[in-house]
Amino acid sequence: MNRTGVPELTAFVAIAEQKSFTGAAKTLGVSPSALSHSMRGLEARLELRLFNRTTRSVALTEAGEALFLRVQPLLTDLECAVNDVTSERSTPSGSIRLSASESSFKPLIRHVMPDFLRDNPKIHIECVADSRLVDIVADGFDAGIRLYDDVPRDMIAVRFGPDIRFAAVASPEYLTRHPAPKVPHDLKSHRCIRFRFASGTLFRWDLDHLGKSASIDVDGPMTMDNINLMIEAAVSGIGIAWVPENQVDAHLQAGTLVHLLPEWGPSYGGACLYYPANRHPPMALRMFAEAVREWARQQA
Numbered sequence: 175m176n177r178t179g180v181p182e183l184t185a186f187v188a189i190a191e192q193k194s195f196t197g198a199a200k201t202l203g204v205s206p207s208a209l210s211h212s213m214r215g216l217e218a219r220l221e222l223r224l225f226n227r228t229t230r231s232v233a234l235t236e237a238g239e240a241l242f243l244r245v246q247p248l249l250t251d252l253e254c255a256v257n258d259v260t261s262e263r264s265t266p267s268g269s270i271r272l273s274a275s276e277s278s279f280k281p282l283i284r285h286v287m288p289d290f291l292r293d294n295p296k297i298h299i300e301c302v303a304d305s306r307l308v309d310i311v312a313d314g315f316d317a318g319i320r321l322y323d324d325v326p327r328d329m330i331a332v333r334f335g336p337d338i339r340f341a342a343v344a345s346p347e348y349l350t351r352h353p354a355p356k357v358p359h360d361l362k363s364h365r366c367i368r369f370r371f372a373s374g375t376l377f378r379w380d381l382d383h384l385g386k387s388a389s390i391d392v393d394g395p396m397t398m399d400n401i402n403l404m405i406e407a408a409v410s411g412i413g414i415a416w417v418p419e420n421q422v423d424a425h426l427q428a429g430t431l432v433h434l435l436p437e438w439g440p441s442y443g444g445a446c447l448y449y450p451a452n453r454h455p456p457m458a459l460r461m462f463a464e465a466v467r468e469w470a471r472q473q474a
Contacts, residue, residue: 180249180252181212182212182215182216183245183249184202184249185198185202185204185209185212185213186213186216186224186238186241186242186245187242187245187246187249188201188202189209189213189225189232190234190238190242190246191246191314193231193232193233194232195209195210195213195232213225222235222237222238222241223235223237223238224237224238224241225238247311247453250453250456251453251454253456265294265295265296266294266296266297266457266458266461267296267297267458268296268297268298268456268457268458268459269297269298269299269300269316269458270297270298270299270300270316270317270456270458270459270462271300271302271314271315271316271317272299272300272301272302272315272316272317272318272319273302273304273308273310273313273315273317273318273319274301274302274303274304274318274319274320275303275304275305275319275401276303276400276401276402277401277402277418277421278319278320278445279301279303279319281334281335281445282319282334282447282466283301285469286334286462286465286466286469287299289465290461290462290465294458294461297458297461297462299462302315304372305371305372305399305400306371306372306373307320307324307371307373310448310449310450311450316449316455316456316459317447317448317449317459317462317463318447318448318449319445319446319447319448320445320446320448321338321442321443321444321445321446322442322443322444322445322446323442323443325446325448326448328450328451329448329449329450329451330448330449330450330451330463331446331447331448332446332447332448332463332466332467332470333443333444333445333446333470334444334445334446334447334466334467334469334470334473335444335445335446336420336444337441337442337443337444338418338419338420338441338442338443338444338445339418339419339420339439339440339441339442340416340417340418340419340439340440340441340442341416341417341418341419341422341433341434341436341439342355342361342379342414342415342416342433342434342435342438342439343405343408343414343415343417343422343425343426343431343432343433343434344408344411344413344414344415344431344432344434345408345409345410345411345430345431345432346429346430346432347411348365348408348411348412348413348414349432352364352365354432354434355414355434355435356435357435358379358381358388358390358435358438359388359390361379361390361392361414361435362390362391362392362393364392364394364413364414365394365395365412365413365414366379366392366393366394366413366414366415366416367394367395367396367397367398367404367407367408367412367413367414367415367416368392368394368396368397368398369397369398369399369401369404369416370397370398370399371399372399376397377416378390378391379391379392379416380440381435381438381439381440382438382440383437383438388438392414392416394413394414395412395413396412396413401417401418401421402421404417405417405421405422405425405431408431409425409430409431414434419433419439447462447463447466449463
């Protein structure tokens with residue numbers, strides 16, 4: 175029977191996550207040579223090569239990838255179990271690593287995190303703003319924030335935001351040079367500001383009204399990966415932007431932007447905090463999820 179200890183597996187996971195023996199050694203507080211010796215011993219006992227090593231990089235082999243996918247969640251659950259036991263007799267502590275877009279973070283930063291972090295001074299939250307629809311498990315996040323329709327079905331979703339309605343908007347100055355579109359397909363002859371996801375995919379404009387739908391592949395002078403910058407470009411008269419209506423409310427009320435084809439704006443399920451359903455969440459994450467859930471109840 176092969177006896178592999180938790181310290182060796184913890185070291186293996188740290189190297190896989192850091193993609194570096196030096197980085198993992200700093201994280202674990204050991205020397206790179208000791209870590210390398212430990213991994214050589216582990217590979218010898220398993221009779222498997224776990225890492226492909228070069229002078230500049232470290233990458234998992236196929237066998238190493240298979241072991242990492244099995245071991246990493248187990249070690250996380252083990253750490254959570256220890257944290258839960260110690261938290262019962264001490265102040266709740268731990269870190270929560272979140273992935274979301276910049277706009278998705280804002281309501282929680284404004285309305286949930288201030289009180290939560292004040293009441294739980296030993297809990298640390300790391301926010302990583304990214305427009306990509308990342309795999310939170312594979313990328314090492316505890317939780318993420320997405321629109322409800324984009325949350326994978328094997329995740330627990332804590333909905334906290336209202337439905338999101340999209341709007342086509344342009345400045346009055348732009349409309350003095352270009353007649354306002356009357357039907358969705360008129361957009362194809364306009365100068366539109368497009369959004370590109372970090373994956374490289376361009377966001378199509380999907381409109382609907384009374385059971386009718388139109389998916390428009392627009393064209394225009396600019397493509398961006400940031401909604402706030404798209405709004406600025408629209409205010410500056412560069413073209414028409416397709417953005418969440420709640421993010422341009424102030425501009426619509428001030429008259430610096432005009433809502434075009436308002437009856438055609440589709441709605442999507444609101445923002446959700448989500449995390450894996452098949453893993454025991456850390457106590458810090460459970461507490462944060464409950465704080466988000468309670469704030470959502472108050473808003474409702």
